[in-house]
Amino acid sequence: MRIAITGATGNVGTALLRRLTDESDIELVGIARRPPAKDAGSPYGRVRWHALDLGDPDNLDRLTEILRGVDAVVHLAWQIQPSHRRVLLRRTNLTGTRHLLRAIDEAGVPTLAYASSIGAYAQGPKDRRVTETWPATGIGGSGYSTDKAAVEALLDGVEHDHPELRIIRMRQALVFQREAGAQIKRYFIGRILPVGWLRSGRLPVIPRNKRLRAQAVHADDLAEAYVLALRSDRNGAFNIAGEPVLDGPVLAQELGGRTIPVPIFLLRTLAKAAWRLRLLPTEPGWIDLTAGVPLMDCSRAQQELGWHPRHDAREAVRDVLSGIATGAGTSSTALHPDRHPHPLPS
Numbered sequence: 001m002r003i004a005i006t007g008a009t010g011n012v013g014t015a016l017l018r019r020l021t022d023e024s025d026i027e028l029v030g031i032a033r034r035p036p037a038k039d040a041g042s043p044y045g046r047v048r049w050h051a052l053d054l055g056d057p058d059n060l061d062r063l064t065e066i067l068r069g070v071d072a073v074v075h076l077a078w079q080i081q082p083s084h085r086r087v088l089l090r091r092t093n094l095t096g097t098r099h100l101l102r103a104i105d106e107a108g109v110p111t112l113a114y115a116s117s118i119g120a121y122a123q124g125p126k127d128r129r130v131t132e133t134w135p136a137t138g139i140g141g142s143g144y145s146t147d148k149a150a151v152e153a154l155l156d157g158v159e160h161d162h163p164e165l166r167i168i169r170m171r172q173a174l175v176f177q178r179e180a181g182a183q184i185k186r187y188f189i190g191r192i193l194p195v196g197w198l199r200s201g202r203l204p205v206i207p208r209n210k211r212l213r214a215q216a217v218h219a220d221d222l223a224e225a226y227v228l229a230l231r232s233d234r235n236g237a238f239n240i241a242g243e244p245v246l247d248g249p250v251l252a253q254e255l256g257g258r259t260i261p262v263p264i265f266l267l268r269t270l271a272k273a274a275w276r277l278r279l280l281p282t283e284p285g286w287i288d289l290t291a292g293v294p295l296m297d298c299s300r301a302q303q304e305l306g307w308h309p310r311h312d313a314r315e316a317v318r319d320v321l322s323g324i325a326t327g328a329g330t331s332s333t334a335l336h337p338d339r340h341p342h343p344l345p346s
Contacts, residue, residue: 001071003026004030004067006031006032006073007031007078010332011179011184012115012223013334014219014332014335016227017044017047019223033052034051034334035051035333036049054096054100055095060102060103067107068108072230078093083283097151105162109165110164111230114167116237117145118241119144119289120145121138122136124295126211130296141285141289142285145292152169172222173215175216175217176218177218177220178319178328179219179335182335183335184323189281190280202256203257206260207267208252209248211291212247216241216317217316220310220311221307224307232304234305237300238300238305241296242313244312245313246314254318267287271287
């Protein structure tokens with residue numbers, strides 16, 4: 001089985017390569033704007049790498065040739081920084097996905113597994129779980145959510161026009177692992193949170209709001225879900241998240257802090273100010289996203305794929321906080337601890 005992975009050097013890609021290392025029947029093709037060095041080591045060493053920018057239309061013919069003879073494409077490439085440059089982000093996220101879909105069609109690839117997100121969902125409940133039938137139309141205040149929903153709509157059209165293409169949509173929760181610590185600090189925390197607090201394993205104050213309930217999954221468990229889906233004959237969307245749901249009280253118990261009630265509008269106002277001052281690298285729409293998206297029911301993945309996470313969400317949080325505190329990363333360009341925070345396309 002020959003699998004091509006776009007964005008294979010990132011958080012999810014690294015975990016997926018790690019999971020596939022011992023799969024002797026799988027040949028791996030990696031596509032990234034900046035592939036790892038030849039001496040990068042595990043888990044990047046078994047991969048045949050191609051340096052390619054999906055957003056560049058001049059690369060379409062080359063991308064098609066790379067994909068000829070491939071049994072499945074796993075599309076993980078997604079850009080969330082620099083968050084002040086939406087045109088640049090959409091060049092990768094939307095234009096790049098369109099280019100990939102054209103190349104998949106021309107190369108005759110039979111299967112696509114796309115890294116969708118809980119962020120693709122429309123606003124929903126926080127007191128019950130929703131299945132994959134919940135509308136994937138996004139949260140209006142979040143650029144990330146808007147783009148994820150736009151790709152979902154794009155895939156709807158492809159499914160209608162090309163029923164022969166098996167499309168898997170992994171609607172994954174927040175994805176955490178220790179090795180992503182340095183990247184997550186660069187992309188989401190910046191200078192807004194003293195890392196010294198995390199080195200102690202404690203956060204003194206944690207915001208609490210009935211809408212601030214989120215789900216997370218360990219990267220290794222998500223990688224397992226991809227493998228199970230690729231080896232199956234299933235298609236469609238799969239919710240992927242660990243337990244328990246994360247909220248103020250759960251995090252306070254885990255991190256030894258105390259919760260304080262905070263209105264969503266106040267959090268967003270503070271986040272917007274910090275973002276405009278370049279203190280917070282991520283757009284304030286992530287507050288809208290966290291407060292807006294529903295809780296996911298993962299029964300379909302469990303029943304049809306046999307997927308059961310080995311790590312709970314609290315363990316995933318501990319893992320990534322440890323990575324943030326110590327600046328953990330890998331030798332890949334995306335996860336390297338010394339990586340510049342705002343890479344531009346080649």
